[in-house]
Amino acid sequence: MAYSWDLPYLKEKTLVLSVNDREREVSLQEIGSLVPFKFPAGDASSIISIDVVAEGPTQVLVLADYDSKQSVFKQRTASQMTLVERDDSDRESTKEMIKDGFEIIDVDAVITFSFQIRLEGIGISVLNQRMQELIYVSMTGLELRYTDSNMYQSVNMMVKWLQIDNQLYGGSSPIILCPTQTPKDGKDAAAHPTLHSALVRAKDDTHGVVYFKYFSALLQELTVSMDEDFLYTLLEFSKFNVPGWTEDPSKIQLCDESLDVPEPVSKDDESQLFFEVLHLHPMKVNLSFMRSDHVNIEEAQQKTSSHNPIMYIFNVLTMAIGNIDAAPITLNALLLENVRASGPVLVDVLQRHYSQDFFYQLHLVVGSIEFLGNPVGLFNNLSSGVADFFYEPYQGFIMGDRPQDFGLGVVRGTSSLLKKTVFGFSDSIAKITGSVGKGLSAATMDKSFQERRRLGNQRNTPKHALSGFSKGATSLAQGVVSGVTGIVEQPLAGAQSGGVEGFFKGLGKAAVGVVTKPLVGVMDFTSNVTSGIRNTTTVFDRDQRRKRIPRHVPKNGILTMYDxxxxxxxxxxxxxxxxxxxxxxxxxxxxxxxxxxxxxxxxxxxxxxxxxxxxxxxxxxxxxxxxxxxxxxxxxxxxxxxxxxxxxxxxxxxxxxxxxxxxxxxxxxxxxxxxxxx
Structure with a gap:
């Protein structure tokens, strides 16, 4: 018989079977064999088996006579029921099953085939159309296990360390993706792998779906960092062709004007997937993005032009305010039980879940803008330092076995508070001055000056306060000297390339440069000094670097072994x-x-x-x-x-x-x- 829901707005819908004053609620979402239904029939009792089967877009409840030889459930004796009720009286699920007097027959799975792959490390090099190495993906501690039995197929994958490097020269972010927390040793890496996933599929083709018992995916906290040059190079490499971008807008229908409600139709080529449990663990991503000049893409694709005053102003402003540093984006866990959907529908559910989580946290992205001093990062550093100030002495007093552990806890807590306070404030000042200097550098319209500044900042990152002062003084001197010498050099260079018109263009650039370049030097001086103070607090921290130097490909474009x-x-x-x-x-x-x-x-x-x-x-x-x-x-x-x-x-x-x-x-x-x- 066909049915419809009495209360269709309820989130959890159940079907109620009523026989001789005995009721049983059945969830149609639970595809598979359910616990049989035992009800009174005169002086005796009768049993029917319950099965939920998918037939196309329809869920079918199948009621049949209970056959103890065919069913996966068997009846308990009276003594077994009394014993289990006494042992498991606090477990609601056990009491519910005992009430009907059935238990699942324990059938040991017979393994027919299994294999395991363990790789100490693997690297994947990706090159673009111009034979430049674009990214290098490195994975260490890779394990893959596959098991096939008479009842299940299971796949288990683990990656202890995952890192994606930016192999393009000139970029400000050499590492695109890597775990935020570095494992202390091999045991820590095995206990907290970067990626861990498990999938168990039941060999059950009688219920009209591809039946998965369990799927789980765990990803550790990640740091994702990229710059504009890499992003444009990646877009050039991928050549996206998104459906709908080239369609005629006049042919797009806003809504279907038909009032008929058709029956749901399932496509033959779309298999229905069913998961008893689908569990995606929570994730945290620290997102960074840097505006940068275009070094690794064709000149024709450069979007900024100094000849257009609007684009010039836009480029200067975005160079200053378009930089995001470690915006903490937290994506909530997703736990679905008894979910049935096709592959595209399931992907759409995941996309909507994570896109909503991301858009709800856009305020964190805005709060991580470098031009504002990254207030989110400053608050996190200060709050973490205050927490350590109270937590470390508490740990020493409660957990320590020696009297001096409390004193050591006070020292560690105070040190952490001072370190994170100095780091937070110096980091904020460095980011503000660095962003302003970056915008002023774009305003100079001097490509050679911008190139020297960019490469100098990449190569000579101050490691402590003294080197920061030295590097800052050098940057200040270079800004002043370049501004003064540009008064003569740029008009002459413009005259050589463009005659009289080029001379006056060079004169205009020199006039702008004589003001902006010394200001860039001042900002770089302040940024380097504060960066040196900041890096002094992290001098003993482990520095993440590329796994290997970018590959060299000869000019003839012939790809050879990595040298x-x-x-x-x-x-x-x-x-x-x-x-x-x-x-x-x-x-x-x-x-x-x-x-x-x-x-x-x-x-x-x-x-x-x-x-x-x-x-x-x-x-x-x-x-x-x-x-x-x-x-x-x-x-x-x-x-x-x-x-x-x-x-x-x-x-x-x-x-x-x-x-x-x-x-x-x-x-x-x-x-x-x-x-x-x-």
């Missing part, structure tokens, strides 16, 4: 002389004996620099080279300009032959490309 030496050489080239040769293509390098010197060959020049401070000793472009002469102990290179001879000392014969061959090959290629032009 650590080539990756190191490319990394040096991107940073040497504060990024002055950032856009050169790496060819080869050779570490020289003595004084930590390195000889490097790029697509445009030969140079020698010091590896300890990445300062160039000398460099020559191919067009400036007069002659190259190999000697038994090195290579002599003569300059075309002043006939000065530069010598690369190489004492090992194999290295000399290899590096000489690389230079000869590149110079011959340069001459071949130059000859048609001549």
């Amino acid at each position: 650590k030496s080539e990756a190191l050489g490319q990394s040096w080239l991107k940073q040497v002389d504060s990024g002055q040769y950032f856009y050169d293509d790496y060819i080869a390098h050779l570490v020289l004996k003595g004084d930590n010197m390195v000889a490097m060959l790029t697509s445009k020049r030969i140079m020698v620099f010091r590896a300890e401070n990445l300062k160039v000793e000398w460099e020559l472009e191919f067009a400036e080279i007069q002659s190259i002469a190999p000697f038994p102990r090195g290579i002599s290179i003569t300059s075309r300009r002043d006939r000065q001879e530069n010598f690369i000392p190489i004492f090992e014969q194999t290295s000399l032959t290899w590096f000489s061959g690389k230079i000869e090959e590149k110079v011959n290629q340069f001459n071949a490309e130059l000859k048609p032009l001549e």
Whole structure:
């Protein structure tokens, strides 16, 4: 018989069976075999089995005669019922089952197949269309277990450590995703893995659904950080084609004007999934985003332009206020019982759940803006310090076995309060001044100045107060000098490229720069000093770094095995002389004996620099080279300009032959490309 609900607005709907003054409530959400229904029938009693089956979009309640041989439930004897009632009198679920006198037959599952994979570590390198390494995903302590029995299939996966690195050079966030809490040792990593998931599927095809007994997913607290340049590079890589973006708006129907209510129809290709328990644990994500210049995408895709005054002002403002630091987003747990849905519907439920949680916490994102000093982060640091101030002495007094534990607790609590207070206030001041300096830097309209400042901030992060003062003084001097020298250099550079019009444009940029660049220096000075004070409080904390240096891919685009030496050489080239040769293509390098010197060959020049401070000793472009002469102990290179001879000392014969061959090959290629032009 078909039925309809008497009270359809109730959240939990039950069907009531009534036989001879005996009632039984049945939930139609519980697909599968339920406890049989025992009711009086004259002088004796009768039993019917209850089963809930899915038939397309319909839930069907099947009532049949109870067959003890076929049913998974068996009747208890009177003595068993009395004994269990006496032992489990405080358990409501047990008393309910005892009332009908049935228990589940305990059938041991017979394992037919199982395997387990354990990997100490695995890495996945992702490259974009221009053969740049985009991200590197590293997982350690990866375990996967699969078990197949006559009743169930189970999958269990665990990852002790998960990290995603930004492999693009020039970015402000080298690590995109990693756990916030670093495990102390191997036991801690095993007890608190970054990712843990379990799935158990029942081999039951008689109820019209794909039957899952249990699904669980646990993700530890994560730190997610990315900048604008990486985000645009990721969008370029993915080439999103979202359905609906290209549709004609005139053809979109606002609502269906038909008043008929059709019967629900299930698609044949959409299998219905049923979960007895679906449990997604709560998650916390500390979200950071930095506005940045576009370094790794095509020039045609640059959205900011200094020729448009509106975009110029927008770029300056967003550079200052568009930076978010560690916004704490907490996503609540999701626990669903007896849920039946198709795959797309289930995904939609998850999306709505997490999107609502995120939008309800947008105020935390606003409160984490660096321009405001990250008030949310400041409050969390201060409250954590105050809590430690009272909690540590309490722990020493209650949990300690020695009299001095209370005193040690007082010391630890006071130290934590002072440390987190200094960290919080210095961090807020550093973020305010850094954001203002970033916006003023965008206002200078001097790309070379912005590039030097960006690379300098990345390479020379102050580790303590003294280095912060030194780095701040250097930034202040560079801002003042660049502003003064720009009065002469920028008009001349504009005249060389654009004639009279370029001269006046350069003059305008110089006028803006002479005011803004010293202000940038002042802001950078304050930011570096306060950052040094802040980092003094965390000098003993573990610093998270990339798992490996970004891969080097030759200019011909042929992907080869990862070479650590080539990756190191490319990394040096991107940073040497504060990024002055950032856009050169790496060819080869050779570490020289003595004084930590390195000889490097790029697509445009030969140079020698010091590896300890990445300062160039000398460099020559191919067009400036007069002659190259190999000697038994090195290579002599003569300059075309002043006939000065530069010598690369190489004492090992194999290295000399290899590096000489690389230079000869590149110079011959340069001459071949130059000859048609001549």
